Amino acid sequence: MHDVDHETRPGALDRALASLQWTLGMARRTVLPAGQWTDLPAGSGAFHFASSGSAEVRVGDQRWSLAVGDLLLIGTGRRHELHATGDATVVSGFFDHDEPGRQVMAFLPETVAVPGFAGHEPELAGLIEQMVCAPEPARAGEALICRQIASAVLSAAVRSWAERGLAPERWLQRFDDPLVARAVDAIRTDPGRGWTVDELAREATMSRSAFAEQFRVVVGCSPAAYLTAVRVQRGMELLAQGASIAEVAQRMGYESEAGFRRAFRRHTGTNPASWRQTAAAG
Incomplete structure (x- = not known):
């Protein structure tokens, strides 16, 4: 606090x-x-x-x-x-x-x-x-x-x-960071693209090393980890809309259904099929 x-x-x-x-x-x-x-x-x-x-x-x-x-x-x-x-x-x-x-x-x-x-x-x-x-x-x-x-x-x-002082230090400054926000916008606009750190750094108009360090400070994780989180979140939305796991994997930029399943389990603690079943039951 x-x-x-x-x-x-x-x-x-x-x-x-x-x-x-x-x-x-x-x-x-x-x-x-x-x-x-x-x-x-x-x-x-x-x-x-x-x-x-x-x-x-x-x-x-x-x-x-x-x-x-x-x-x-x-x-x-x-x-x-x-x-x-x-x-x-x-x-x-x-x-x-x-x-x-x-x-x-x-x-x-x-x-x-x-x-x-x-x-x-x-x-x-x-x-x-x-x-x-x-x-x-x-x-x-x-x-x-x-x-x-x-x-x-x-x-x-x-x-x-x-x-009440419960928020992390400098959280509003993080929200307002205009350069990192460009990279965040790019990821969220097209999460299925095979983004590299170099490409995201160019979006932010920063050097690769400065961008990678600032992104971690602002967002709290690496660009790759954030990209995975966004892909899984969008994947949840598509699954809830009735898309197949194979379709979601392809749209979110994974080379295989198995790759998407592994990322989904790491992020959520369950597999896509079980998540969809639970969401539908709720």
Whole structure:
């Protein structure tokens, strides 16, 4: 944790939040007795808010505890589990974000934990309590209302996370880096291209060595690792739309289906077929 500094000034934070637009697939309330657990559907992202009791969210080997009023934002589509450590009620939303939103999410940690969200944002916590949105809306305008609520809640979560000093150092400077942003844009625009570090450095108008070092500082991983993450994320979206694994592998630039399967498993902890089955069941 660190003190709030010049990076969380309203102007910089406003620019980041303005790019966050969310499309809510569904929201549901899960009630679990102590000791029970449930699988949560894979997708583009999710948030979980502890309405009562206590719970733990598990993503692979990672664990996050939720007490009453805590919120957890998971920006990727990895499969995860909800475990009740006491009798618990958790409101969960499952969402996608548009391309500008993806750019911001690229510079956030995979998971954003906001303890005490309800105390810091009581009005929005109240909206979450009322938030139950089905994949197929029962009333006119319901999908639009749910989307607006989701955008408000998730933007407030990022704001609270930043204002309270929970964010990594200099995260807004990372978002604003114009040269690295060019390379990020290039990858996200055409993830199936066989990008090399030299090509991405040219996109950023930087030398190869300076680009590789700055990219790792800004994004938190190497260009190759980021390219793989984007390919897997896009692959998830295509699989959810009904594309075959072979088609996704080809469109995402893999020479073989096996190569895509290996990358997908390394990134998500499961294989593409199992992920699609779980996503469809959720």
